[in-house]
Amino acid sequence: MGKAHPKEEMTFLMIKPDGVQRGLIGEIITRVERAGLKVVAIEMYQATKEEMDKHYPKEEAWITRLGHKSLATYEKYGYDPIEEMGTAKAEEIGPHVRRWLIDYMSSGPIVKIVVQGVHAVDMVRKIRGNTQPVLSEMGTITGDFSADSAAAANKDKRAIYNLAHASETPEEAAHEIEHWDMKKKIHKYKRMDE
Secondary structure, X not given: OOOOOXXXXXXXXXXOHHHHHOOOHHHHHHHHHHXXXXXXXXXXEOOOHHHHHHHOOOOHHHHHHHHHHHHHHHHHHOOOHHHXXXXXXXXXXXXXXXXXXXXXXXXXXXXXXXXXXXXXXXXXXXXXXXXXXXXXXXXXHHHHHOXXXXXXXXXXXXXXXXXXXXXXXXXXXXXXXXXXXXXXXXXXXXXXXX
């Protein structure tokens, strides 16, 4: 049996607390739907810290990557990581960033969305834009609606306010759809343009 048709691909999109609090739920969904993708499951939800802890990877390589991103930001904007974080080691900074993410993502309601369509994972990430708003192109959700930066977030010891999370890979999407208990909420229907 071959691989499923690209139009059947599903991904997970989460509107973060800042997206909800800024009243951008409709705008974000509109951009997804205007691209020809369809929302097949949606739910507003208040996540616990434990649920967010299970959402974010615990692999050392992923956590260290968070630290490397912070170090790159410190270097780009001329901040001293030792002065800011007490260390210049990515593997020691990463756990702090992960904790900030968990604290932030459990601080207010989120919107869990399953999106289906041609190359849904890549398309939703393209619509969402770069996770760092200052690097995100205009025309994307983060590029148009967020003026936050990793440097400001690191200075404030918090997560970046970048409005939405989008799965990076089909495997990550499958894990997140399962983790957030969205499988049984998925509806099958045809858009008018299908």
